[in-house]
Every structure is written in C-alpha cells, then in structure tokens.
Amino acid sequence: MTARRVSPNLLLNQAVARRQAQGESLVHLGFGEARLPVFAPLAARLAAGSAHNAYGPVDGGSEVREAVAGYFTRRRLPTTSDQVVVAPGSKPLLMAVQLVVPGDVMIPRPAWNTYAPQAALAGKRAFGVPIPDDCGGVPDPARLRQEIRAARVLGHDPRILVLTLPDNPTGTLAGPERIRELCAIAEEEDLLIVSDEIYRDIVHDPATPFLSPAEVAPHRTVVSTGLSKTLALGGWRIGAMRFPEGDRGRQIHDGVVSAASEVWSTLAAPMQEVAAYVYNEPPEITARLAASARLHGAVARRVHGIMTGVGAECRPPTGAFYVYPDFEPLRGTLARKGITDSLSLFEHLFDEYGIVVLAGHQLGDDERALRFKAATSLLYGATRAEQQAALDAADPVRLPHISAVLTRIEESFVKLTS
Numbered sequence: 502m503t504a505r506r507v508s509p510n511l512l513l514n515q516a517v518a519r520r521q522a523q524g525e526s527l528v529h530l531g532f533g534e535a536r537l538p539v540f541a542p543l544a545a546r547l548a549a550g551s552a553h554n555a556y557g558p559v560d561g562g563s564e565v566r567e568a569v570a571g572y573f574t575r576r577r578l579p580t581t582s583d584q585v586v587v588a589p590g591s592k593p594l595l596m597a598v599q600l601v602v603p604g605d606v607m608i609p610r611p612a613w614n615t616y617a618p619q620a621a622l623a624g625k626r627a628f629g630v631p632i633p634d635d636c637g638g639v640p641d642p643a644r645l646r647q648e649i650r651a652a653r654v655l656g657h658d659p660r661i662l663v664l665t666l667p668d669n670p671t672g673t674l675a676g677p678e679r680i681r682e683l684c685a686i687a688e689e690e691d692l693l694i695v696s697d698e699i700y701r702d703i704v705h706d707p708a709t710p711f712l713s714p715a716e717v718a719p720h721r722t723v724v725s726t727g728l729s730k731t732l733a734l735g736g737w738r739i740g741a742m743r744f745p746e747g748d749r750g751r752q753i754h755d756g757v758v759s760a761a762s763e764v765w766s767t768l769a770a771p772m773q774e775v776a777a778y779v780y781n782e783p784p785e786i787t788a789r790l791a792a793s794a795r796l797h798g799a800v801a802r803r804v805h806g807i808m809t810g811v812g813a814e815c816r817p818p819t820g821a822f823y824v825y826p827d828f829e830p831l832r833g834t835l836a837r838k839g840i841t842d843s844l845s846l847f848e849h850l851f852d853e854y855g856i857v858v859l860a861g862h863q864l865g866d867d868e869r870a871l872r873f874k875a876a877t878s879l880l881y882g883a884t885r886a887e888q889q890a891a892l893d894a895a896d897p898v899r900l901p902h903i904s905a906v907l908t909r910i911e912e913s914f915v916k917l918t919s
C-alpha cells in the first residue's frame with residue numbers, strides 16, 4: 502500500500518496547537534476555520550435531535566432534504582428534495598463525485614488543498630490552471646481552453662471542472678461574466694462543473710451579485726454546500742449537495758448515494774435535525790449569517806490593508822475569510838533575508854515572527870512564488886466571550902483583543918519588508 506500524506510492544513514493546525522500548548526505565542530492564520538462560538542439555538546436543536554438514534558435513509562431524511570431544496574430554490578436554483586443528498590461534511594460528497602464521474606479534473610491554481618489529493622485518490626489527474634488577475638476560485642478562461650487541449654494531446658481526459666465560489670484561498674468571488682464564460686467552455690468541452698459554494702453565504706457586501714454556474718448550465722452543474730464555514734460548525738460535519746435534474750444528474754446522484762451507503766451510511770441523525778433547522782432559514786439564522794459575513798469582511802479588509810500597505814499585491818477580499826498576498830514586488834528586499842520562495846517565506850514568518858500561514862505551494866501554486874494564504878477568521882479572539890464581542894461589534898477591528906493582534910501582524914510585516 503502506498504503511504505499517503507495527511508492534508509497539510511490539518512498537519513499545520515496540529516503542530517500549532519502543540520507549540521501553543523508549550524506556551525509559544527503564535528498568530529495562527531494557517532487554518533480555514535471561523536473561530537466563532539456555536540450559535541445557542543443550534544445547540545438546542547442538537548440536544549433535541551439526540552433522541553434520534555436510527556440510521557435513517559442514506560441520502561438523508563425527507564425533512565432535511567426538503568429544507569436544503571428550499572435553501573437552493575430561494576437562491577434562484579429551483580430544487581426538489583430528491584436532488585439533494587446530505588452527508589457528514591461536503592468533503593466526502595466532493596470525493597464521491599470524483600469516484601463516480603469518470604475523467605480527469607481541471608482545478609484553479611491556487612485552490613483549496615483537497616481537490617487535487619481527492620482526484621489522486623480517485624485515480625485521476627488534477628490539472629491546475631492559473632486564476633485570473635481579478636479573482637480566484639476559477640481558472641482563467643483562455644488558459645483553461647489551452648490546458649484542456651494540452652491535457653488531451655498528452656492522452657488525458659479532462660471531464661470535470663471545479664470552481665470555488667467564493668474562493669478559498671483568495672477570499673474573492675468570480676463575477677457573473679466569468680461564470681458565463683466558463684459555463685460556455687464547459688458546454689463546448691463537455692465538462693461537468695462542480696461548484697463548491699460552501700462560502701456562498703459569506704459575501705461581505707450583500708449587494709455583490711452571485712451567479713451560480715447551476716443557473717447558467719443547470720444540467721451539468723453539481724453544487725456543494727455545508728455549515729462548516731457559514732455557521733462555524735466544522736466539527737459538526739454537516740454538508741449537502743445538489744444534483745442536476747435529468748438523466749445525467751440522476752446517474753451521478755445514484756452513484757454518490759451508492760458510495761455513501763458503503764462509506765458513511767448517512768449524516769448523523771441529530772445533525773440532520775440541526776441542518777433542517779438552519780436550511781429553513783428562520784430570521785435568527787439569517788441575522789447570524791449577516792453578522793458573521795460583516796465580521797469576516799471587516800477583518801479580512803484590515804489584513805488586506807496591512808499587506809498592500811507594506812507593498813504586497815493582493816486581490817481585495819469580497820467573500821469567505823482569507824487573503825492571498827503576493828510579495829513579488831518585494832522580492833529583492835526579501836532575498837536579502839534569504840527568502841526566495843514560498844517555503845522560505847512561510848518558514849521566516851513562523852520562525853521570526855510566530856506568524857503561521859499556509860504557503861502557496863501547498864495550494865498548488867508555483868513554489869518559486871512569494872505567496873501564501875492567511876485565514877483572517879482565526880483573529881476573533883481566544884475565548885467565546887471575545888469571539889461573541891467580535892460578532893456584536895460595529896467596528897470589530899477596534900476591539901482591543903483584535904487590534905492588538907493586528908498591530909503585531911502589521912509590525913511584523915513592516916519589519917519583514919524593510
């Protein structure tokens with residue numbers, strides 16, 4: 502059996518926890534988790550759901566699937582409950598799609614660090630296509646055409662296009678024009694689109710238009726979602742997927758349900774209770790999502806300001822909770838400190854300043870580039886009280902516990918670049 506590596510972000514998170522337990526003061530920006538407390542009504546639902554101890558249907562009970570169908574329908578994606586499967590996280594659903602749908606995979610470069618390893622587990626090749634200058638989560642359309650042709654010439658068979666809307670790692674959202682362009686390519690090249698919309702409800706400005714490829718290319722788009730990010734419930738493992746109508750969609754749906762039946766059986770019944778409540782979107786959930794998105798936006802913008810303030814290039818964050826700066830303009834200055842690539846930049850930040858980021862090459866980016874991902878959602882405080890204060894604040898970056906860390910980050914980057 503081949504030895505497989507553990508996901509680099511999970512490894513890094515464990516290493517940071519160990520060093521923090523030994524008393525080291527670190528600023529951890531290397532893990533894509535929203536450090537926010539559990540919203541109280543969710544805990545109440547979970548407790549109520551604990552009485553449900555039967556396995557239940559593989560795709561999820563009808564109540565939760567109806568609720569998820571309603572969630573998509575309210576987002577201009579008319580959906581019936583038999584198009585929905587819920588699961589312990591969106592990760593296993595994304596993996597199941599890769600197992601069920603033949604052919605190789607086109608992913609943006611950089612991208613969330615799980616798509617390529619999942620493709621490898623499914624015996625596929627993943628081809629990273631550079632993202633455009635203005636946003637991540639999507640390949641540059643012209644480059645995508647070239648890379649598909651190049652892959653075919655080499656005997657590969659690209660059949661799946663993965664998009665992340667909004668994006669991890671760049672914290673940006675591709676606009677409607679880009680989505681239309683990519684859907685046209687998917688039609689021409691007969692690609693299935695997998696639209697990972699786990700950050701969909703974290704768009705910083707509610708006026709920003711969101712176009713799902715499932716609106717443009719409904720018969721060839723699978724959409725994944727979940728509660729790990731929007732409601733900071735990563736450890737509860739709640740994910741869902743919407744399959745297209747029609748024969749092709751049904752085939753993929755059935756394949757995913759078959760994989761689910763042999764691997765995870767179903768989403769834990771108490772979690773289905775939580776998911777049904779959330780996806781019905783009562784007003785308190787809508788308010789909580791809005792407050793979270795506001796907080797994520799405020800802190801990401803401030804960190805973006807720090808990065809551009811010292812001379813890095815960085816796409817302005819518009820969604821999710823990340824920034825992805827590029828220190829190429831400062832290459833000369835950094836080279837004098839021995840920083841010449843993604844790994845040495847990561848190490849220098851860790852060793853000199855105790856700042857932990859996820860190096861760009863871990864996300865498929867060029868090893869020689871001076872880029873990294875910073876998850877700004879880890880800056881809301883160490884205690885539940887601090888995190889709640891961050892959610893409640895009109896101007897969270899001015900809270901003493903947040904502004905102190907931001908100052909440390911700013912001072913570190915000023916030193917790094919001078």
Ligand SMILES: Cc1ncc(COP(=O)(O)O)c(C=O)c1O
Nearest residue numbers: 533590591592613669727729740
């Ligand atoms: C883009 C993206 N998709 C999916 C996931 C996984 O989410 P889940 O907790 O639903 O498995 C993550 C988590 O980091 C993510 O960033």
